[in-house]
Amino acid sequence: MGARFAGKVVLVTGGGSGIGRATARAFAGEGATVVVAGRDERRLASAVAEIGGGASAVTVDVTDSADVARMVETVVARHGGLDVAFNNAGILGSPAAAADLGEDDFGAVMGTNVTGTWLCLKHEVAHMRAHGGGAIVNMASNIGAHGRLPNMAAYAASKAAVSALTRTAARDHIADGVRINAVSPGATDTDMSRRPGETDAGRAERLKNAIPLGRVGATAEVAAAVLWLASDEATFTVGHDLVVDGGATA
Numbered sequence: 001m002g003a004r005f006a007g008k009v010v011l012v013t014g015g016g017s018g019i020g021r022a023t024a025r026a027f028a029g030e031g032a033t034v035v036v037a038g039r040d041e042r043r044l045a046s047a048v049a050e051i052g053g054g055a056s057a058v059t060v061d062v063t064d065s066a067d068v069a070r071m072v073e074t075v076v077a078r079h080g081g082l083d084v085a086f087n088n089a090g091i092l093g094s095p096a097a098a099a100d101l102g103e104d105d106f107g108a109v110m111g112t113n114v115t116g117t118w119l120c121l122k123h124e125v126a127h128m129r130a131h132g133g134g135a136i137v138n139m140a141s142n143i144g145a146h147g148r149l150p151n152m153a154a155y156a157a158s159k160a161a162v163s164a165l166t167r168t169a170a171r172d173h174i175a176d177g178v179r180i181n182a183v184s185p186g187a188t189d190t191d192m193s194r195r196p197g198e199t200d201a202g203r204a205e206r207l208k209n210a211i212p213l214g215r216v217g218a219t220a221e222v223a224a225a226v227l228w229l230a231s232d233e234a235t236f237t238v239g240h241d242l243v244v245d246g247g248a249t250a
Contacts, residue, residue, distance in 0.1 A: 004231050006031030009079040011072075013062060013120055014089035016043030018190035019139070021050070022219035023086055023226050028053045030227065035075050038089060062089045062116030065123075072123045082127050084230045087120040088139040090158075092192050098153035106154045113158035114165070121169055125178050133177025135230045138166045140182040140241055147249040159184070163241045170239030179238055181229040186245025188217040213246030 010027045014020040015036025024047060028034045034055045036047050044057035056078065060071040075082050093109035096102075117138050128134035143149055144159030166182040173180060187193045187207055193216060194203050208214050225244045228234055243249060 003031040008083040010084040020088040023223040026223040095151040109154040129176035140184040142245040211246040
């Protein structure tokens with residue numbers, strides 16, 4: 001157990017499951033006080049129980065600016081500040097060819113993945129720049145700016161937008177002491193990477209030739225990338241989009 005984040009307050013959106021939960025656990029293991037945020041109270045409570053170490057939860061709808069502001073205010077009121085944020089909340093949406101996407105489906109993906117990330121960034125930066133700075137990592141994807149797949153136009157567009165937003169915001173706010181980067185995972189061992197009804201073995205068979213490394217990523221591997229970007233080891237890394245995909249888009 002290290003202590004890179006001892007004394008730091010860390011917020012993880014989408015922290016109830018998957019990569020968010022694994023990353024919250026990793027931050028806590030490195031000494032951070034962690035707050036997980038999301039919509040599902042049951043999943044959040046389960047994550048808090050697993051993480052331990054003074055972790056807590058706050059419910060939030062990342063598409064609602066007032067709710068996001070309340071989330072940040074809650075973290076600060078509980079713990080006296082906010083040092084690091086991992087804006088991980090996102091949705092995949094329903095697969096469909098670009099011209100066949102429903103307008104509501106397209107809007108939902110863009111609303112959560114792009115507007116939600118921007119709103120979190122907006123309110124986190126507002127606190128951080130007034131209190132000595134901080135580090136933010138946004139969740140992008142290797143689908144988007146780095147690669148494309150059929151029937152994923154909304155998701156690809158949203159994650160490409162997150163990558164561009166991250167790079168631009170990083171330039172805007174590094175002078176404020178806020179260092180902003182993104183992580184772009186490939187297929188990872190989460191529910192999102194499995195097709196409906198697909199087993200882990202079936203997913204492994206489907207993807208083994210699509211990923212040069214020959215397997216899906218572990219959530220801990222993505223978490224390690226996030227922690228590095230958020231740590232003092234990466235203080236000269238600004239506006240970077242770190243791809244963690246086993247070589248799929250190399």
